[in-house]
Amino acid sequence: MENFVVSARKYRPSDFKSVVGQQHITTTLKNAIKNNHLAQAFLFCGPRGVGKTTCARILAKTINCENLSADYEACNVCDSCTAFNNNSSFNVHELDAASNNSVDDIRNLVDQVRYAPQKGSYKIYIIDEVHMLSTQAFNAFLKTLEEPPKYAIFILATTEKHKIIPTILSRCQIFDFNRIQIKDIAEHLQYIAKEEEITYEDEALRLIAAKADGALRDALSIFDLIVTYSAGGKLTYSETIDNLHILDYDYYFKVTDSLLQESVSSVLLTFDEILKKGFDGHNFIVGLSEHLRNLMVCKDAATVELLQVSESARDRYIEQAAKSHLSFLLSALNICNQCDINYKSSKNQRLHVELALMKLAKLPQAISLAALAREEIKKKD
Known part of the structure; x- marks a missing residue:
């Protein structure tokens, strides 16, 4: 029986073009290789799971590739690429700073830097979670980072750039990775x-x-x-x-329809059904706020692109947005936001959400009365 390999490993990108959602990073790195403008120290920073370590490994493999392709991608067949893919390259060294964060660990790395590569142009040192290094380790690393040998390239990766001392930041070319769309x-x-x-x-x-x-x-x-x-x-x-355990968005469409019809009983019964299914009232009100925001986005054709849902769901949002007055959506968002803010401090959290839903159900009537009052004032003037 063949061992199962998780998708994150099985489909890990092996070249720049297969990296997802970080084109601004990969294009810059490929241009640096093309123009021979490689910095001696890179800092890759951004949220977890967006490709920092993957890009560091691809960069390490590509700059030592013996047969770069026309678009400056690694060939994956030369001796250097084969050694890298088999985790047997002597030119690429990875250090996990989360578990190797002492001065001695950095001193050992600095000692290795003195030896030039026997084969290939560069020795690459990838330090993951670099923010975990102690202050003493950072200080021991400073001189080498500032004046490394020509063949040494350091690639630092971190999820917490603010924890890295400014003297390290000033010595690195910084790349900020985005959350993937x-x-x-x-x-x-x-x-x-x-x-x-x-x-x-x-x-x-x-x-x-x-x-x-x-x-x-x-x-x-x-x-x-x-x-x-x-x-x-x-x-x-x-x-x-x-x-x-995610609440189906059908519930939010159903609740909003009930609110537009001013049906307090229907709204309360739907909320009770949601609670009986094991969903949390706080998550429900946050989800309803998101739903109302999506409806408001759909009121203008120019902002519909901000809606990140499927085509069928988008059609449903546009249809319900046409039935909803903008004043209702803005007022409803404000009520939901206040409910969200005060939820945790409430002694009776269910009643807290139900009260917000009852206010929402009476909003269309309040908006109509306010409009009539404005008309009366205009007539008197």
């Missing part, structure tokens, strides 16, 4: 699903992408979990929301 993650998941011959629903992949919060590695972990849970290798939206 939902659209890019969803497209990458579609590619993997096709490679693995898994049938899927687009809405399920988009939900996984949204849940990952911009981290591709998290998205791939969730994807593996849902595939394992799903029967017959089919990834469906209903099974995804059940497994991730």
Whole structure:
């Protein structure tokens, strides 16, 4: 029986063009290789799971490749690339600063820097989670980082740039990695699903992408979990929301319809149904705020692009937004926001949410009365 390899490892990018959602980084690095403008120290910083260590490894492999392609990608067949892919390259050294953060660990690394590569142009030192180094270790590293040998390149990676001392920052070329867009993650998941011959629903992949919060590695972990849970290798939206314990957005459409109809009883019964399914009232009010925000975005054709949902869901949002007055949406957002802020300090949290829902249900009537009052004032004037 062949051992299972998680998707994050199996589909880890091996060249710049396969990196997802970081084109501003990969383009700059390829141009640096092309023009021979490589800095001696790089700092890759950004949230978890966005490709910092992956890009560091690709850069390390590419600058020592013996047969670069026309678009300055590693060939993956020369001796240097083969050694790197087999984790047997003598020119690439990785250090995990989370567990090797003492002065002695850095001194050992500095001692290695003195020896030139026997084969290849560069020796590359990748230090992951560099913010975990002690102050003494940083100080021991300063001189080498400022005046390294011509063949030495340091690539530092961190999730917490603010913890790195300014003297280190000033010696590095800094690259800020972005959170990966939902659209890019969803497209990458579609590619993997096709490679693995898994049938899927687009809405399920988009939900996984949204849940990952911009981290591709998290998205791939969730994807593996849902595939394992799903029967017959089919990834469906209903099974995804059940497994991730996410409230189906149908509930938010249903609640909003009830609010627009001023049906207090219908809103309270729907909220009771949500609580009986085990969902938290706080998560519900946060989700309702997001739903109202999406409706407000759909009021203007220019801002519909801000809506990161599937085509079918977008059509539903546009349809419901047409029924909702902008004044209602703004006032409703304000009520939901206040409910969210005061939720944790409330002694009766269920009543706190129900009171907000009752206010929301009476909003259309209040807005109509305010409009009538304005008309009366205009007539008198």
